[in-house]
Amino acid sequence: MFQNIGEMLALLWRTLQALPLTWRHRHKVYDQLFEIGNASLLMACILSLFIGGVIALQTGPLLAERGLSGYIGGIVGNAICKELAPVMMSILIAGRIGSAMAAEIGSMRVYQEIDALRTMNINPVHYLVLPRLVAISCALPILVVFSIMVGWMGGALVAVYNNQIGISFQAYFSNLRELVDLGKVVNGLFKSFIFAVVIGVVSCHQGLQTIGGPRGIGRSVTKAVVNSIVLILILDYFVTRFLMYLD
């Protein structure tokens, strides 16, 4: 995986150079956006509701025992927007969309469609990679916005209705508002943007690298998903350090 990082950076660079052509390929971007939204929005919301809920469930009783239940909104709010929403949504999208990208491009590679594009003087990076990368980089942060809001709600529901915690909605959200500012939300969105680029580049690169028949496609899909998740989790640490340094 790590020997490919150079190639992936080169692919990213070639895609960035093609960015001015995005307008020309906007219909493909819309198609991809629709695909991502359609495939993931509902699942993202359900997932986030439960993640918010479980954080409240884990922290709430501990805080309540010590008479700190007033802080639960801030703790859940921070954990969701800075860490859990960006990372969990990225992992979900790596599985749901990264795999589809690798499979689609991989099968185009195996069945010579990419060769056909090249003989027609159509650059596969412009035609295939650019719209996907632009779409996922826009869609994932948007999805994370939904995820953050639903996650907070999930935390609130547990904080209010779990009888070991039992605080009011007002107490939850006023503490959340006190401890979570817009900067922290932007922080999480920035992370998810980086992760989106990782998923897009890793998956498209894996797709373009596919060799062999249907088995090769399967291998590419697995690699795209696993490598994306590994890179996301490693990068998460460094991006977090970097953002803390900026603060």
Next chain:
Amino acid sequence: MNAPVTTQQGVRVTVRGLRRSFLGQPVLKGLSFEVDRGEIFVVMGPSGSGKSVLLKHIIGLETPDEGEILIEGESIQSPGVMDKYRMAMVFQSGALFNSLTVGENVGLYLSEHRLQAPDEIARIVTEKLEIVGLRGQENRSPSELSGGMKKRVAIARALVIEPQLILYDEPTSELDPLMAVTIGDEVIKLNRRIRVTSIVVTHDRDLAFGIADRIALMADGQILTVGKPAEVRSNPHPQIQKFLTADFNHNKERTPL
């Protein structure tokens, strides 16, 4: 990714000392030949002799280990040469874009390079599909087509480019005899109409001798002979005669081609 601008029809192709191995296994072992402007050049040879690999080198999908390919005297490796000429390839498998409809496949070159307005593209697509006998199939998906229909869509897609060099990899291998004749005629007609240089890879001896200006016989990564159809047919080389006259044993009395 701009569309090429040259208007001159038919290009001269020179292949010089072309060698290529895959994983240490030589596939092309030093090929040299020249195809004239506007010529129909047929390459025949047994399966696995490297014909498809040769075509991929000519259109720049593969890079030679040794030797070079020249178009109008310029190496295709040098920058800008591939963009200067319009070229098309009909893949052995068709290589249609499965996520697009038949019509979008055929019109893709024009729409991606923005060479025509959408309704003009639709008109050209209809016209080219009609040529290959697929009128009214624009909205079907490639996965709904038979092998031969896919091949014909691939040919229509190549015609749209109005190429100066067109490479056909087994254009008739999945077609019934009538359609094979139609496609053969179309290769000739296109060649007459826009003086396109055509390189046709085929096993089909009828097609080869029916359309070729010259024929090259390939075996095992090398060229056995190149010449006018009559010259090739009268070549006494045993391997050539065997390839040209092979037939079912119970049919021996049939006159060879």
